[in-house]
Amino acid sequence: MQRLPVSYLKPGMKTYEEVYDAQGRVLCGKGVELTEEMIKRFSELGVSYVTVDGTPVKLPWEKTLEEELQELEKRFEGIRDENLLQIKEIIKELLYEKHKASSP
Amino acid sequence: MIIDPSEKRKEVKKKLRKLEGLPTLPPIVQRLNQMIEDERTSLNQIAELIEKDQVITTKVLRLANSAFYGFPRKVSTVHQAMMLLGINVLKILIMTSSIFEIIHKEDVGLWEHSIGVAACSKIISEKIEFKDAQEIATAGLLHDLGRVIIKVSFKEEYQKITELISQKVDPLSAEKEILGIDHAKIGAFLMRQWNLPERLIEAVASHHNLENTKKYRQEASILHLSDVLVHARGYGKTLYDGVPPLDARALKYLNLGLPEIKEILFTLEPRLYELRFFTEELKKEIAGDNG
Numbered sequence: 001m002q003r004l005p006v007s008y009l010k011p012g013m014k015t016y017e018e019v020y021d022a023q024g025r026v027l028c029g030k031g032v033e034l035t036e037e038m039i040k041r042f043s044e045l046g047v048s049y050v051t052v053d054g055t056p057v058k059l060p061w062e063k064t065l066e067e068e069l070q071e072l073e074k075r076f077e078g079i080r081d082e083n084l085l086q087i088k089e090i091i092k093e094l095l096y097e098k099h100k101a102s103s104p
Numbered sequence: 105m106i107i108d109p110s111e112k113r114k115e116v117k118k119k120l121r122k123l124e125g126l127p128t129l130p131p132i133v134q135r136l137n138q139m140i141e142d143e144r145t146s147l148n149q150i151a152e153l154i155e156k157d158q159v160i161t162t163k164v165l166r167l168a169n170s171a172f173y174g175f176p177r178k179v180s181t182v183h184q185a186m187m188l189l190g191i192n193v194l195k196i197l198i199m200t201s202s203i204f205e206i207i208h209k210e211d212v213g214l215w216e217h218s219i220g221v222a223a224c225s226k227i228i229s230e231k232i233e234f235k236d237a238q239e240i241a242t243a244g245l246l247h248d249l250g251r252v253i254i255k256v257s258f259k260e261e262y263q264k265i266t267e268l269i270s271q272k273v274d275p276l277s278a279e280k281e282i283l284g285i286d287h288a289k290i291g292a293f294l295m296r297q298w299n300l301p302e303r304l305i306e307a308v309a310s311h312h313n314l315e316n317t318k319k320y321r322q323e324a325s326i327l328h329l330s331d332v333l334v335h336a337r338g339y340g341k342t343l344y345d346g347v348p349p350l351d352a353r354a355l356k357y358l359n360l361g362l363p364e365i366k367e368i369l370f371t372l373e374p375r376l377y378e379l380r381f382f383t384e385e386l387k388k389e390i391a392g393d394n395g
Contacts, residue, residue, distance in 0.1 A: 003374075003377065003378075005378075005381050008381075022176055022177035022178070046177055046178040046180075048169075048178070048378075049378065059380075061380055061384070068338075071338055072338065074346075075335070075336065075338055075345075075346050075347050076336075076346065076347055077346060078346070079346065079347060081349065081350060083350050083352055083355065083362075084332075084336070084347060084350050086362050086365075087332075087333070087336050087350075087362075087365060087369075088336065090362070090365065090366045090369055091336060091337060091369065093366075094369055094370060094373055098373065
């Protein structure tokens with residue numbers, strides 16, 4: 001699954017979960033293939049993000065889990081503060097979870 | 105040659121006081137200040153003034169709609185933004201959008217860091233049920249204002265500071281050595297010149313020195329903790345390559361333990377994900393302007 005701003009949506013992408021408007025009304029169910037009209041309607045109704053199936057868009061700034069972990073190690077190099085080390089563990093956990101959720 | 109830090113500090117402050125070579129605020133800010141002070145002015149009149157300026161209106165609405173405030177619905181008018189954010193926040197957004205326009209052309213990393221800290225400050229404020237979470241978010245946006253000023257208005261000194269940092273001097277000491285004053289104090293100094301609320305000024309002034317706080321210890325602690333967490337997560341880029349030191353007192357003052365920190369980081373993550381799209385959009389626009 002991938003969460004995308006409405007401007008990134010293309011017809012043919014499939015919803016991963018329901019799409020709601022600002023008032024919490026369901027605009028579209030899950031597993032529905034998007035059409036041009038639906039996307040237009042989302043943007044008119046002020047929907048900002050829609051979660052779709054798979055990872056149809058390659059986002060140049062997104063990193064792999066390995067890259068993320070490597071950079072994390074580098075940022076924490078030489079740090080011995082107990083609180084910071086625990087924060088590091090939390091971030092590690094977060095990264096694992098994030099990448100587990102986004103892999104197909 | 106040995107620089108006398110206190111002499112240098114005087115020189116820096118003099119330059120700041122005269123606003124020599126500093127980024128200029130749009131004239132609308134001056135006008136807004138007058139209107140806010142004048143009790144007869146209605147919110148509608150203020151909204152009208154802002155709406156007359158299309159460029160400012162666009163910028164303000166864009167910031168208001170970016171993920172760091174996390175409003176569930178789109179903010180589409182200045183009036184709405186004013187109702188949701190309050191006039192102080194709106195004023196700061198107008199200032200910030202102008203100041204940061206300069207910086208995100210030169211230093212996207214610092215801009216990203218700042219909006220990350222704004223988002224995190226908002227989350228922490230809500231977590232501890234602090235009043236005026238929006239205002240604290242805005243302080244987050246401005247917390248490194250001094251760095252922007254150093255980079256834009258004290259170019260030679262900035263060079264020397266980065267040289268010292270490359271020799272492993274920590275950034276705060278490097279700033280103090282070269283300028284006699286650090287970026288937190290410079291930012292606060294300028295915020296005072298701009299008549300921003302004392303609460304925000306003290307928070308920014310003390311975000312690296314919690315012992316300097318008088319009245320607003322929690323505000324400063326929120327900025328300090330957000331700054332560390334955003335660095336730890338690796339969002340944006342500042343003079344710190346690694347994670348800066350965490351003052352454990354911040355956790356005590358905010359009454360937060362590691363389980364809460366975990367919740368904060370897990371709430372922050374999707375916000376940062378959304379903010380990335382926002383920043384990319386700005387980058388594209390800048391590239392378009394230059395091309």
